[in-house]
Amino acid sequence: MRVLVTGAAGFIGMHVAQRLLAEGVQVVGLDNLNDYYDVALKNARVAELEQQSGDFYLARIDLADASGVEAVFRDGRFDRVIHLAAQAGVRYSLENPRAYVDSNLVGFCNILEGCRHHGIEHLVYASSSSVYGANTRMPFSVHDNVDHPVSLYAATKKSNELMAHTYAHLYGLPVTGLRFFTVYGPWGRPDMAPFKFTRAVLSGEPIDVYNYGNMRRDFSYIDDVTEGVLRVAEQIPGANPSFSTDAPDPASSFAPYRLYNIGNNSPVALNDFIGVIEKICGRTAQRNLMPMQPGDVEQTYADIGDLYQATGWRPTTTIEDGMASFIKWYRDFYNA
Template sequence: MKILVTGMAGFIGFHLSLELARRGDEVVGLDCVNDYYDVNLKYARLNELGIKRQNIKENELIKSEKYPNLSFFKANLEDFDTMKKLFEAAKFDVVVNLAAQAGVRYSLINPHAYIDSNITGFVNILECCRHYAVQNLVYASSSSVYGLNENMPFSTHESVNHPISLYAATKKSNELMAHTYSHLFGLPTTGLRFFTVYGPWGRPDMALFLFTDAAVHDKSIDVYNYGKMLRDFTYVGDIVKGVIKCIDNPAGPNPKWNSKVPDPATSSAPYKVYNIGNNSPVELLDYIKAIELRLGKEINKNLMPIQPGDVPATYADVGDLVKDFDYKPNTSVNDGVAKFVDWYLDYYQIKG
């Protein structure tokens, strides 16, 4: 298949593009390579894919030097004219939209960045999929959409009408926008609510990176909610496997859908929402313990109250993944954290 992966220079987009290229799909990656976090890490990911930084030009398709079936296109999702030209020329079979302004806390500081990328950018994706005969759209949602919901484990079959960050609100909006296009234009759309993704090449603004960096440099870390935060930490390799299941199996209408008792996860249109999580919440202090075990040292912790926009716990019901694809993420936190720490030490050339 010919697949567009937006957010190729990002954490999940990099891993997905690599896996798709290795299995033989024709992959085109799109990214604006913004400076929300260290652009050198983003360019290093692209370099792993065979895209050299010095060869990248705005709005120009660059061929990989490692994978003949992979290319990169530097552009903004918000630039509708450029997006239309790309879709018209490329004729994609599938689009995977992973590009977004990420981060819960940053949405309190710079809300407009989330509207530009996550709302305007996403409607541009939908319009291009509609007009250029894309057969399947898979897009990233987030566990943050569950907001004030405390009914564990979180189920896609329950409503999510109480987000507590603008980031979460934009992701919920993406699901609503996708449903509209599925209903009006028959576009198959699958939304994936990712649960706290971690692993090698991870984002520097996320807890695992911050904690490991602090531990290596003998600094203290801020631990929110006094370490009692529960998270359904999900290894990036497991996330990628779930995304590929949805690439290969476009959403279809639910023949049993009842408009009098509407199921939020399905529709009479070709629309579906899944959770992708480890289905096994871990306390934040135990997550930190996994870093300490791998590094053989204790991290000094500043225990802090919960931050605005944060939820105290996440826990994914992945029953639909199991039912539809016979698939369930299964990488343990100790194994996944060790792989991240090994990558971190290698990337920064630190002796572990």
Template sequence: MKYLVTGAAGFIGNAVVERLTAAGHCVIGIDNMNDYYDVSLKEARLKRIESESFTFIKMDLEDREAIASLFEEKKFDKVIHLAAQAGVRYSIQNSHAYADSNLVGHLNILEGCRQTQVKHLVYASSSSVYGLNEKVPFSTADSVDHPVSLYAATKKANELMSHSYSHLYDIPTTGLRFFTVYGAWGRPDMAPFIFTNKIINGETIDINNNGDMWRDFTHVNDIVEGIMRIADVIPNRNDTWDVESGTPATSSAPYAVFNIGHGSPINLMEFVETIESELGIVAKKNFRGMQPGDVYRTFADTQDLFDATGYKPQVSIKEGVAELVKWYKEFYSV
């Protein structure tokens, strides 16, 4: 198969490329290499996946002509679209970056898939779409109409845009709502990396909502396994589906949405304590209130994903944190 992976220099995209090429697929990866976080980390990720089966192209998602030409020239079988302007808090201060990358960029990918009859588009949504929802576990049957950040709103918009293209043009699309992904080569703007970095360097870590928060931490290896499996589960049109009796996660169109998480949230303080134990260092902590855009708890109902792929996450928090800490020490020569 010939795959396009967007966000190939990103945390999840890089790991997906590694798995696809190892499985014998031909992969074209794109990334704009922006400086939202350390570009040298992105460059190091790309270096680790160099192979004859992988071609990297620096490209902006919002460059309509470049994206259209890429699709026309390469004729991809499947697309795994992971590139986006990430970060809940960053979206509060830099809203236009999200419109450009997450809305215009997603539309350009949809258009490329339409024009070249791609067999399956798998794209990144987010657990943040659940917003003010307090019912747990979060189910794809739940309402996601009350986001609490622009980032979340753009991810919900991506799902709606994808459904319209699936309905109008019979393009099979699958959205994956990621739940707090962590692991080696992770993003420096996310709590697992921030905590590890600051604890090692003797800096104070901020603990939001005074530690009373729960997150469905999911190791990147489990995420990638889920992506690999769902890429082969292509949604079909279902003419018996209707709005009244169907779930929002499916449709009469060839469209699907899944949660992809561990399915067992832990308290934030337990996660911090696991890092402390692995490092042998007690963190300096600054307890503070809930921050704008934050939610109290995330908790994925992943039964639909298991039914579709037969896969459930395997990596425990202890194993995942140990791997993250080992990588951090090696990469940063600590």
């Protein structure tokens, strides 16, 4: 088995590649190691993978480089593709919209074309809970329409789902999209709340708490998420025999196409989350209360019933245990 993992120098990509390597799978990673956040952290992740196994190779390619991506597919002879590379971040999309077009739209088209022309048996790709946008019915369900994104990042992820369906329909490419919900854990992203809040508490700096703390997030631990991704990769989708074009289900299709939420199914209030960090660190946070930021939503909450039914997957890590693991890693990695 040979698998292409895009975004292998990223947070989720690194963990997925680690698990695959541990199971004896040959992994080629694709990543441009851009400077959206600390490149040294990305290089450390790659070094960890290279140290783990000689069956890992990183192709340093930008997703928007069509000829470079095609060369990776041509030389790789992959069985499956797990596409986790993207320009991430809701707030950054307000400042640098073209980065999202290049990576998330042009780049995803290049991945789809590679899969189409090289006989990939299953493409699993990262969508996002951000696609739910202005939806307020909880928990978020993959069977609900998501036609009102509130950030360009969300719009590009919704576009990925539409593009994937088109390739499933036109070319019979089996595709599965995963809507990730606030993934955290060791080796996590510095632009996300678990990392930013931990760093601030340990250094005695204030935390920017948006919407005056009136927010809830479905924090999802990385080991749980990685297990879910690998189970999904083994479930090659087919057409839904009960799909009705009179009442179309957004989560499935007459084509080999599926969508799943992958989250903890247990939202945590932002102030409670900060309290967990305070308890583990043994320090009190300085809260800087601020209004809601453009593009943000008040709550995320994943309905994971479909994923459980398809794979038997359930998250098992509490926020207390997950954050304890993350903070231990953070202290060790940064000598904090």
